[in-house]
Amino acid sequence: MKLILKNLSLGYGKKxxxxxxxxxxxTPGSLIGVLGANGVGKSSLLRSIAGFQDYNGEVLANGQALQALPQKKRSQLVSYLPQTLPQPTSLTAYEAVISAIRAVREFAPNAEINRLTEHVFDQLAIRHLAFQSLASMSGGQRQLIGLAQVLVRxxxxxxxxxxxxxxxxxxxxxxxxxxxxxISERQGICLMAIHDINLAMRQCDYILLLADGQCLSFGAPKEAMTAAHLEKAYGVSGRVEFCSQGTPYVIADTILHKNLV
Amino acid sequence: MSELSSRSLADQYRRFSYRRYLWICLFAATIIGITLFNIMSGPAGLGIWDVLKGIWSPDSLSPTDRTIIWDFRLPYSVMAICVGACLGLAGAEMQTVLNNPLASPSTLGVLYAATLGASIAILIQAAPFGISQNYIIPVFAFLGAITSILMLLGVSRLFGATADTVILFGIAMVFALQALISLIQFVADSDSLQQIVFWTMGSLARASWEKVFIIAAALAVCVPFSVRHMWKMTALRGGEEYAKSYGVSVDRLRLIVLLRVSVLTAVAVSFTGVIGFVGLVGPHISRLVFGEDHRFYLPGAALASAVILSGASVLSKSIIPGILIPDGIVTALIGIPLFLALLINQKRKGLV
Known part of the structure; x- marks a missing residue:
């Protein structure tokens, strides 16, 4: 998978x-962390790439403009996990995961469905939840089911x-x-909005840091996240240090502008 | 546990859903049982053997018994099943696409629009080309119901077809329609008024094979589409954003389903008048028994509603022997406590 974003802009009304x-x-197989303050547009960025929101500019996936693809085709290439957890319905996890495939491929062969669901339940180690209803699960468990629904495709x-x-x-x-x-199996790409900076620094290959509606920095974690960037993006003074094994991590010290919106 | 998890999930699911097939059989058996009882009961009492024999070979009966069974009680009982199934299916699909446990054919004002249409027909005593009022009233009711849905579709095209928009507009329409119906009742003469009020009470009493066939035909046309959208609706239960992410055009799905629901509702109530609560309670019972996989939930809702309306139709003639209490009154009276019990039960489980 090759992914290129070109001058993507979007807004609500005049804003x-x-x-x-x-x-x-x-490179294919990369995990990109999208970071930034609350309301900076992390979710909007993901939603627009997923095709839920209109935007200007271009998103090229394998050289093809995603915006031009019909929804059904786009949904085979792209899978989006919303920020909201799956609703607590009386659907069982197993049915919910199957419905993620059958929603558009009603006639997918049973053997394929069985193989895919079996695989995703094993991977996430959630077999024990398969026949519980979503309503009886905790928030975290429902989040895992949501993830299973997205990954199974x-x-x-x-x-x-x-x-x-x-x-x-x-x-x-x-x-x-x-x-x-x-993503390494599919040679795909994952864009992940995330708030936990240290988790992102440890796990992501690249970090896309947003501030004031613009891309503040993009690159490997230790290059993209510096003390200066931390200040600009979050209004927090802090340090980027390295652990004994060389992994960068952030320590926040004080809030700089209390009235930062 | 280890013994369980060594089996494939598909295998475990088969065992898990075994119970559901049993429930479907149980519902079907209940319907058959109630229907037989429905045919037996009435002013002229018939024995179970007379009924079975009469259905199997009508010629073996006395002409009177044959008329009672084939011209009156059988169409009446079958109509209860068909109307119940229509309302149940319509309610279930509405609750799914509007993501609201209170959605039912009456929520969007479809029932009231049908009532308004029927009231107008009664008020102006429309009888074009000398066609009997018995046919004109259902046609007007149907036109009313379809108009309300077309307006709803227009509004949702203008402001977006989100669940909230549709529900809000539906509620606004219910109040407006009720006011208009009251206005018509106010200006109507006493004969028309009596007829309008009787219509709003909803009754299966005017059942005939012709009507049964029309309702069954509507059901036969709509069910394949429901089957086609089964998985999309199941996916929608996880949340609108999730369904969109899988490639479901949620807005389009919602419009198509609402159109289907309006046909089912309009056809069902145009012959019977207002029969409320069946389309609300049936889906809740189904959800409790079958969960929300629409392969089970939709047939479950249709069956459960058919059971309720069949049961209500038996009650409507047995509460006061010799008098047929309008079925709409009976369904409301048994539907409301049932609905509250289900709602409280679900609340306890954190489902609503």
Whole structure:
């Protein structure tokens, strides 16, 4: 999968949210973390690439403009995990995951469906949840089911909006492991909006840092996230340090502008 | 547990859904049982053997019994099943696409629009080309119901077909329609008034084979489309954004489903008048028993609603022997407590 963003801009009415977001081509199999303050447009960026929102500029996937593809075709290439958790309905996890495939491929062969669902339940280690209803699950468990629904479709381009927001440490690591396996197997790309800076620094290949509707920096974690950028993007003074194994991490010290909106 | 997890998920699911097939059979058996009882009960009591024999070979009966069974009680009972199934299916699909457990054919004002159409027909005593009022009233009711849905579709095209828009407009329409119906009742003479009020009470009493066939035909036309959209609607239960992400055009799906629902509702109520609560309670019972995989949920809702309306039709003639209480009154009286019980039960489970 090759993904290029060219001058992507979007807004609601007259209000501009994102302006001229560009992203050079990255190697297939990359995990890109989208970071920035609340309301900076992380979700809007993912939603627009997923085709939920109109935008100016171009998103090229394998050289093809995503905007021009019909929804059905785009949905085979791209899979988007919304920030909201799946609704607590009386659907079982197993049915929910199958419906993610059958929604557009009603006549997909049973053998294929069985293989795909079996695989995704094993990968995420959630077999024990398969026959529980979504209503009886905790938020974190529902988030895992949502992720299973998105992953089972084996997309080339994964757009995940805070996939670990409701998960504990172990499950956070598990999600990254599964996503990592998935994109390296498919040679795909994953764009992930995420709030946990240190998790992103540790796990992502690239970081796309947004500030004031623009791309503040893009690159490997230790280059994209510097003390100066931290200040500009979050209004927080902090340090970027390195652990004994060389992994960069961020320590926040003080809030700089209390009235920063 | 280890013994369980060594089996494939598909295999485990087969065992898991086994119980559901049993429930479907149980519902079907209940309908058959109630229907037989429905045919037996009435002013002229018939034994179970007379009924079975009469259905199997009509010629073996006395002419009187044959008329009672074939011209009155059988169409009446079958109509209860068909109307119940229509309303249940319509309600279930509406609750899914509007993502609201309170959605039902009456929520969008479809029932009231049908009532308004019927009231107008009664008020102006329309009888073009000398066609009997018995046919004109259903036609007007149908036109009313379809008009309300067309308006709804127009509004959702203008302001976007989100669930909230549709529900809000539906509620606004209910109030407007009720006011218009009251206005018509106010200006109507006493004969027309009586007729309008009787229509709003909803009754299966005027059942005939002809009407049964028309309703069954509407059901036969709509069901294949429901089957076609089954998985899309299941996917929609996880949330609109999720369904969109899988490639479902949610707005289009919602419009098509609402159109289908309006046909089902309009055809069903145009012959019977207002029969509320069946389309609301049936889907809730189905959800409780079958969950929300629409392969089970939709037939479950149709069957459960058919059971309720069949049961109500038996009650409507047995509460006061010799008098047929309008079915709409009975369904409301048994539907409301049932609905509250289900709602409280679901609330406890955190489903609503």
């Amino acid at each position: 501009t949210i994102l302006q001229d977001i560009s992203c050079p081509e990255v 084996k997309p080339e381009l994964l757009l995940l909006d805070e996939p670990t927001s409701a998960l504990d440490l172990k499950w956070q690591m598990s999600v990254f492991e599964v996503v990592r396996n998935m």
